[in-house]
Amino acid sequence: MEKSCCQASGTAPTAHDDPRWRAILWLALLANAAMFALEMVAGLAADSRALQADALDFLGDAANYAISLGVAGLALAWRARAALVKAATMLAFGLWVLSYAVHGLVVGSAPQAQTMGLVGALALAVNLTVALLLFRYRGGDANMRSVWICSRNDAIGNLAVLAAAAGVFGTGRAWPDLLVATLVAGLAIWGSAQVFTQARRELAHG
Numbered sequence: 001m002e003k004s005c006c007q008a009s010g011t012a013p014t015a016h017d018d019p020r021w022r023a024i025l026w027l028a029l030l031a032n033a034a035m036f037a038l039e040m041v042a043g044l045a046a047d048s049r050a051l052q053a054d055a056l057d058f059l060g061d062a063a064n065y066a067i068s069l070g071v072a073g074l075a076l077a078w079r080a081r082a083a084l085v086k087a088a089t090m091l092a093f094g095l096w097v098l099s100y101a102v103h104g105l106v107v108g109s110a111p112q113a114q115t116m117g118l119v120g121a122l123a124l125a126v127n128l129t130v131a132l133l134l135f136r137y138r139g140g141d142a143n144m145r146s147v148w149i150c151s152r153n154d155a156i157g158n159l160a161v162l163a164a165a166a167g168v169f170g171t172g173r174a175w176p177d178l179l180v181a182t183l184v185a186g187l188a189i190w191g192s193a194q195v196f197t198q199a200r201r202e203l204a205h206g
Contacts, residue, residue: 025065028130032062046115049181050164053097061150083199086146087192094188101181111177113169124158146195153187
């Protein structure tokens with residue numbers, strides 16, 4: 001079922017070596033690296049766990065795009081191994097963010113809704129642009145699919161950050177921010193499981 005709903009009809013299995021796909025990855029890598037720096041500074045200034053978690057997600061995605069560029073054009077087995085590495089980093093990121101959200105719940109926090117909203121809107125615009133550019137490549141091998149899943153999860157996470165900003169503004173409390181940080185962690189863990197499953201399947205058949 002997962003394959004039928006996520007694999008685009010007509011997507012060429014050799015699209016991983018498409019120059020257009022490589023160009024999109026370079027654009028995504030640079031955009032994610034820039035957003036990591038911006039969002040981390042804003043997250044620390046606004047005391048927002050959700051923004052800081054999203055910033056680290058940008059950093060992880062930039063690294064994943066770099067890995068994808070490095071193995072593009074190699075044999076399927078090498079691309080699948082690279083996808084396993086990315087699945088492990090997505091899992092580690094998810095677990096770290098989850099623990100960080102719990103820490104914020106224990107020690108307390110006072111996130112600034114205005115900063116969360118402004119930076120979250122910019123992050124959403126960046127991730128939606130990248131996700132739309134990568135949409136046609138969502139049904140490729142595990143390496144390509146991991147790129148799509150990262151971008152898709154980022155856009156969903158940014159919508160959640162905006163919802164958290166509205167929640168913090170409306171309630172005057174920190175729990176919406178912590179809830180969204182937990183959601184971002186859950187998306188990373190779920191995405192990791194999807195990429196790991198497909199990569200293992202490709203290695204078994206490779």
